[in-house]
Each structure stands twice: as C-alpha cells, then as structure tokens.
Amino acid sequence: MNLTVIKLGGSLMRSTELSYWLKNIESVSLRSNVVIVPGGGEFADLVRNMQKERQFDDYVAHQMALLAMCQYGYLLNGMNKKLRIIEDMALFPSYLGKNLPLLWIPMSLINNDSDIPANWDFTSDSISLWLATKLCATRLVLVKSKVLNKTTTRNHIKNGDLDKGFQELSSSYSGEILFFEKKQYEQFHEFNFND
Secondary structure (H helix, E strand, O other), rough: OEEEEEEEOOHHOOOHHHHHHHHHHHOOOOOOOEEEEEEOOOHHHHHHHHHHOOOOOHHHHHHHHHHHHHHHHHHHHHHHOEEEEOOOHHHHHHHHOOOOEEEOOOHHHHHHOOOOOOOOHHHHHHHHHHHHHHOOOOEEEEOOOOOOOOHHHHHHHOOOOOOOHHHHOOOOOOOEEEEEEEEOOHHHHHHHOOO
C-alpha cells in the first residue's frame, strides 16, 4: 500500500506556512495514505537548554524530547482537527486507506517500545525515518525551514541539517527520501504520491 511519512519540522511552529502545509497534507490524504510525524521545535530546544543547566543524562533528555514531539503534535491537531491522532502503532493498519490525514504521537517510544538510542544523535528526523521503515512507507518527506540541496544524506548530516543517527538508520530504509523547504507547500501538493 502506498504510504508517505511526513516529518513536519518544529522550526515551522511559528511560521505562516504551517497552516498551508496542514491544509495541503489534508488534501493529499484524500488520494494517498499520509502519516505526519511532528518535530520537537521550541519544546525540544527548551529540553536541550535545561539539560545543560541541570546536567541530567541523555536518557532523561530523550524522554523529554519525545514529549516535546507530542506537544507539537497536539499543537498541529489544535490547528487542524481533521488530523487523526494515532498513539499506538498497532492501530495504523485499521486507519490506512480511509482518506484520513494521520498524526503520530510517539507515546509508545516514551514507554521504551523501540530500539532507538536515547541520545541527541537520534532526534525527530531519525524517529521519522525509523517510523517510515517500520511502516514500509513508500517515501519519507522531511519539511524543513531551510532549503536542502540535492547532496547526499551524509552531507546533510555534516552540515547539521539532519541528525547523526539518520545515516545509520537510512541503510535499513528502502523507500524514497524527499526534502521540502517550508515555502514549497504548493510543490508538495502537486507531487504525484500515487507513484
């Protein structure tokens, strides 16, 4: 089954483009299966800063960063009530093929239901790739605030555009990986997701 996982970067949180992205994702869901993975945004930045200040370990920071993703996810749902929240990954099959834009809230990861290392090398970029792999998604779309050129994933990691864990997880993913900048919501809407 054709499925696209879309990671909406937390850097879009305060952008005017975010509402257009949600509207276009909803429209695309009428012709293809889509699952949104929220970034962490300002919520995750707060965790990073608090870890430096209070010196707690990466495991605690990882748990808090997952909660940051959940917070952004609920913000997205508050902006568009048509997004169907999924917390339990076992429920995905029952919602695919129903023309619903799905929004994954990673509560199961907080309960240690994954093999994702608990450190800052594996942030929402890697988590979205992990989910795309688990769901055998046709493609992974990463929506970022900045333009990513067509260089290799390794170069994006070197430039700090993607987290370090992305390279490690990408070897297990057989689908297509696409990058969109926040202003490219129209190009996203026009993309043929049925291929």
